[in-house]
Amino acid sequence: MSSVLITGANRGIGLELARHYAADGWQVHATARDLTSATDLKAVSGNITCHALDVADRVAIRQLADKMTDPLDVVIANAGVSGRPDGGGMPGTIGDLDYEGWRDVMEINLFGAVATCEAFLPHVEKAKGKLVAISSQLASNANAFLGSYPYNSSKAALNMAMNLLAIEVKPRGIAVGTLHPGWVKTDMGGQHAPVTPSDSANGLKQVIAGLEPAERAHFVDFEGNTHPW
Ligand SMILES: NC(=O)c1ccc[n+]([C@@H]2O[C@H](COP(=O)([O-])OP(=O)(O)OC[C@H]3O[C@@H](n4cnc5c(N)ncnc54)[C@H](OP(=O)(O)O)[C@@H]3O)[C@@H](O)[C@H]2O)c1
Structure with a gap:
């Protein structure tokens, strides 16, 4: 049976990914910061195991990886934050930048995602599988006209890290993707x-299935279109 680990799976795109993989018969390892309130995730039917994980806690990421010994075909570092205190608007123009808030965004979107890939690399290597980060079109220099300093820079840095990772793991038969999920109707994406x-998760799942080891990460959207860096 194929297996996938998804971070931030209690709501939004992560929850839908968990539903889609579980419906397709995969063994799903789904993580959430707070399992007690993850009622939608716990209601997903199929072969699913839920784990508590805050991706800002790198010791906890390592402990979860140490606890799990089975191979993983796919790891999806999905957990992310916009950096907006209320989940809306776009904060911080020059002269008004919140560096502590920016650091928090980096901690989750960049370090949390990379640390997840790093910790679960041995599991993915066993399956000659795939390491995936959910990035954003806002990482792209082509889109440098909208967004926010913290969010865009965290995802741009993530893309660079995933490129370096792709070079390192290609000889081990591992594919790397840094995927734009579309502008999606979630708490982050808005109404x-x-x-x-569901359409985003369905598309991402198909794109992930087609990823091959390469000298750089595949920066692709949920419809399979290659995205400009
Ligand atoms: N929605 C869009 O239009 C869009 C566009 C481009 C990229 N993305 C990316 O897609 C991914 C998913 O976004 P979404 O739209 O589904 O957002 P969302 O609805 O706001 O969900 C974010 C998820 O990340 C989790 N998370 C946040 N901080 C975490 C931490 N420190 N540790 C573990 N989990 C944490 C949240 O858990 P809690 O419930 O505990 O907060 C939640 O499960 C993100 O990486 C986002 O940047 C989204």
Whole structure:
């Protein structure tokens, strides 16, 4: 049976990914910061195991990886934050930048995602599988006209880290993706977003299935279109 680990799976895109993989018969390892309130995740039917994990806690990431010994075909570092205190708006223009808030965004979107890939690399190596980060079109220099300093820079740095990772793990037969999920109707994407979480997850799952080891990460959107760096 194929297996996947998904971080931040209690709501939004992560929850839909868990539902789609579970519905397809995969063994799903789904993580959430607070398992007690992860009622939607716990209601997902299928072969699913839930784990408590805050990706800002690198010791906890390592402990979870040490606890799990089975191979993983796919690891999806999905957990992320916008950096907006209320989940809306775009904070911080020059002269008004919140460096502590920016550091928090980096901690989760960059270090949390990379540390997840690093800790579970041995599991993915056993399966000659795939390491995936959920990035954003806002990481792209082509989109440098919108977004926020913390969010865009965290995802741009993530893309660079995933590129370096791709070079390192290609000889071990591992593929690396840094994927744009679309503008998705979630707490982060907001109600005006045109893509449903289900369509995003369905597309991401198909894209992930097609990823091959390469000299750089695949920066691709949920519809399979290669994204400009
Ligand atoms: N929605 C969009 O339009 C869009 C576009 C481009 C990229 N993305 C990316 O897609 C990914 C998922 O976004 P989404 O739209 O599903 O967002 P969301 O609905 O806000 O969900 C974010 C998820 O990340 C988790 N998370 C946040 N901080 C965490 C931490 N420190 N440790 C563990 N989990 C943590 C949240 O858990 P809690 O419930 O505990 O907070 C939640 O499960 C993110 O990486 C985001 O940047 C989204």
